[in-house]
Amino acid sequence: MSAMRHLLDLCKRRGFLFQSAEIHGGLRGAYDYGPLGVELKRNVSQEWWNSMVYQRSDVVGIDTAIITPPAVLKTSGHVDQFTDEMVDSRLSKERFRPDKAPELKLDDQGRIPITAPDKNTAKLWENDIRTQFARGAMITRSGKQILMEVERMERDRIVLKQDPSTTSTTSDLDSSLQIPYHGYVDPNSNSPFLTESRPFNLMFKTYLDPIDPIDKVITTTLDAQKSSSDLSNTRQLVDKVLYPSLTYLRPETAQGVFINYMTIQRSHPHLRIPFGIAQVGKSFRNEIRLEHAIFRTPEFEQMELEYFVAPWQAQDQFTSWRKFRMDWWRTYARHHDRIRERPHTQDELAHYSSGCVDVEYLFPWGWGEVEGIANRGDFDLSKHSEATGIKLQYTDAILMQERQAREKATGQKENNTEVLAKERYTPHVVESSCGLNRAMLALMLDAMEAVDEQGRTVPLGEEKGVRTIMRLHPRLAPVKVAVMPLVSNNKDLVDICTDISNRLRQELQVNVALETQSTTIGKRYYRMDEIGTPWCVTVDFDTLNDHNVTIRDRDTGEQRRVSKDEAIDIVQDSLRLYPRHSRPQQTIAA
Ligand code: GAP
Numbered sequence: 001m002s003a004m005r006h007l008l009d010l011c012k013r014r015g016f017l018f019q020s021a022e023i024h025g026g027l028r029g030a031y032d033y034g035p036l037g038v039e040l041k042r043n044v045s046q047e048w049w050n051s052m053v054y055q056r057s058d059v060v061g062i063d064t065a066i067i068t069p070p071a072v073l074k075t076s077g078h079v080d081q082f083t084d085e086m087v088d089s090r091l092s093k094e095r096f097r098p099d100k101a102p103e104l105k106l107d108d109q110g111r112i113p114i115t116a117p118d119k120n121t122a123k124l125w126e127n128d129i130r131t132q133f134a135r136g137a138m139i140t141r142s143g144k145q146i147l148m149e150v151e152r153m154e155r156d157r158i159v160l161k162q163d164p165s166t167t168s169t170t171s172d173l174d175s176s177l178q179i180p181y182h183g184y185v186d187p188n189s190n191s192p193f194l195t196e197s198r199p200f201n202l203m204f205k206t207y208l209d210p211i212d213p214i215d216k217v218i219t220t221t222l223d224a225q226k227s228s229s230d231l232s233n234t235r236q237l238v239d240k241v242l243y244p245s246l247t248y249l250r251p252e253t254a255q256g257v258f259i260n261y262m263t264i265q266r267s268h269p270h271l272r273i274p275f276g277i278a279q280v281g282k283s284f285r286n287e288i289r290l291e292h293a294i295f296r297t298p299e300f301e302q303m304e305l306e307y308f309v310a311p312w313q314a315q316d317q318f319t320s321w322r323k324f325r326m327d328w329w330r331t332y333a334r335h336h337d338r339i340r341e342r343p344h345t346q347d348e349l350a351h352y353s354s355g356c357v358d359v360e361y362l363f364p365w366g367w368g369e370v371e372g373i374a375n376r377g378d379f380d381l382s383k384h385s386e387a388t389g390i391k392l393q394y395t396d397a398i399l400m401q402e403r404q405a406r407e408k409a410t411g412q413k414e415n416n417t418e419v420l421a422k423e424r425y426t427p428h429v430v431e432s433s434c435g436l437n438r439a440m441l442a443l444m445l446d447a448m449e450a451v452d453e454q455g456r457t458v459p460l461g462e463e464k465g466v467r468t469i470m471r472l473h474p475r476l477a478p479v480k481v482a483v484m485p486l487v488s489n490n491k492d493l494v495d496i497c498t499d500i501s502n503r504l505r506q507e508l509q510v511n512v513a514l515e516t517q518s519t520t521i522g523k524r525y526y527r528m529d530e531i532g533t534p535w536c537v538t539v540d541f542d543t544l545n546d547h548n549v550t551i552r553d554r555d556t557g558e559q560r561r562v563s564k565d566e567a568i569d570i571v572q573d574s575l576r577l578y579p580r581h582s583r584p585q586q587t588i589a590a
Contacts, residue, residue: 003364003460007448008293010468014531016040016444016478017294029290029297036531037440039478039511041301044332044440045280047475048303050577051328052278052432059276059305060268064256066282067247073203075387076255076380078248083199086288089186090133090193091116091125097288098197101184104158112148112158114191119144125191133193135176136166157181158192202251202285204298209245216241249284254431256281257306258380261392273394273427274317276307280436294437295368301436308394308427311378317430318355318375325373325432329359331577332473333446338362342369352379359434361442370442371434378426385426392426399423447472447532455557470532471555474574479533480508481571484515484524486540496539500549500564508572529554534574537567 011017015034019026033041053059073079087098091114107113116122122144129139129146137160138149149161160177185192207213220241224234250256257277264277280303287296294300309317322341329339344356359371381392400423403414414420450466452458458466474480483501485493494516501512513533515524521538528536538550551567552559562570 003445003448004292006450006460006468007444010448010470010530011037011444016531029287030299031294031297031437036478040444040472040476040532041436041440043476043478044443045301045303045436047332048328048434048436048439049278049280052276052303052305056276058271058274059278059307060264060271061278062257062260062264063279063281064253064260066250066284067206067208068250068255070243070246070248071387072255072259072384073248073251075383076258077383078203078251078255079201082203082251083201084288085197086200087184087197088195089189089191090195091128091191092186092189094186094188095288096187098182098184100289101187102190103183104181104185104192105190106150107147110150112150112190112192114146114148115189116144116146122146129193133176134160134179136162137177138163151177153181200286200288202287204249204284204286206247206249207242207245208247213242213245251285252283252433253279253281253302253304254306254380254433257304258384258392258429261308261381261384262390265394269397272398273396274307274309274313276305278303278305280304292363292365292368292441294441295363297437300438303434303436303439305432306380307430307432309430310394310422311425311428314354314375314377314428314430318373321430321432322357322373325359325371325434329371332443332476333361334471335362335446338446340367342367350374350376350379352377361438361446363442363445368438368442370438371432374431374433376429376431378428380429381426393424394427395424396422443472443476444470447476467526467530469529469554472532472534474534475577477532477534478511479513479528479531480504480510480575481535481537482513482515482524482528482533483537483539484521486521486538488516488518492544493539493541496543500537500539500567503564504568504571507568508575510571510575525552535567535571 008017014036016037017031017033020030020032021027049061053061070079073082085098086095087101088095104112114125116125122141126139126141126146129137129148134148140147151159151161153159158179158181160179162177179192181192182197184194186194209216217238220238221231221234224231224237257279261277265271281301282299283302284299287298290296290298307317307321326339326341330336333339338361340360340362342358342360344353344358349356353374353376355375357373358369359373360367361370384390385392403419403423407413447470448460449469449471450458450460451469453465470477481501481504483497483504485497487493497514497516501514504510504512513528515528515536517524517527519527525536532554534554536552536554538552540550543549548561548563549567550559551562551570
């Protein structure tokens, strides 16, 4: 079993994560978070918020609307440019992104093997190829595989071998045997029979109107038909009717920050540049390809920081934020070799961006982006400023007062443009944009370890005699401590457990499990290891006399006999972020 399958099985069995609406057949790309998943997701988000907002004096939080008017997203460029290229496979009808699709593969005899999901589908595809897509080509079928003989490969086309038994002349077949090739094939079948690639906007549209937009489309179309038989303008008419109620589900949380920049600055005058605005919330993208469970979904959560800096600070701040964020990842992930920064190449960079790196995690299927850190220049504020006529600038009140004092003293107005440009400018933005669901997936995979009966680490996928330990950072663990009676039906022991778990809840304000299942204590420990609980506290018959308990460490399996107070202290200490880790740098010098 693959590591991902292992994790998803565990997630479903233990109530972290499961397919949404499963009893109704499920919805592709939609996931629900169960009691443990919701705790883990909240903890990841809380750790992010703690490091980005609570531990700094230069960042404040915000929570903006998801439903966004077109003007905002037209200004940001999303309406016109937030597109992916899309291609349809003509055989399977699957839709995919060409930039992520593999190159054509040939078998060891130089033939193109096209793989159908089953034998019957292969028969149908073979017929489609023979009658529509490559008439006269030399092909054979073996089980669910169709094999096509290749005459030669050219730069932008594949020339197929002609079946000598065909009666048509070569000139008839020329176009049929030449398949355009742009360097990719259907990722599932290796088929080169594809539509041309076309752009597709990723945003979800919705209409703020009690009248169903489809009714409006029908009525408008019928009216247009009545007044003229020329329907060429109908699309425009329909757009015009729908536009007043058109809105989008935001594709990123960042725009909510930019459009509120001025209001926040005015309401929080203590915020002097450099300062940041953080937001955690849902974003929506109509992704062509949904993949790897919660790695890529249409509905997901982002944790974003927009950090406003003076233009001359931008490069240093970008460098500083890269380090800050990598330190954050290294605090919570155990395998530092599975985290890396990947700087964008020049052709990946947006035209306004002077630097961007992806933070990537080594997932079971390869490196995948979990966060982007970008130096966005003044693009966002300038665009919203241009569109609204509202100056989204920053005035350095101290520099301004100093200049005014100098002007008063000398009786002369200063108009040195360099001095004035330092006093008032459109801030540049350094952005850190992290996917919460992806972060959770990465951190779970990172924490998951399989051990054999002797407690030795074994590769994930071996099933016999293997159990899982989720070695999550204690601050991320969904349950911080499980309190359990040695014998689950003994009222005296259960009463003490109830008392200890209530004290833990009240004193530490954390999620505590009172574990009274009637299985062996060993099995109960293992169940807690599997969900990442760092500590188990066991109450036994000796506790009735000496008031001590046994506390067990998830990672070492070590058990210590301690007083109840000591047990609480041990849990509390393990949850302290400092001084176990060095305090992150606040800001860098302006
Ligand atoms: N404001 C910049 C921005 O949104 P992005 O690289 O498009 O940048 C940032 O997205 C992060 O959001 C990604 O690194 C990823 O972790 C997460 N993300 C993006 N699309 C996602 C999707 N469809 N499903 C899950 N997470 C996604």
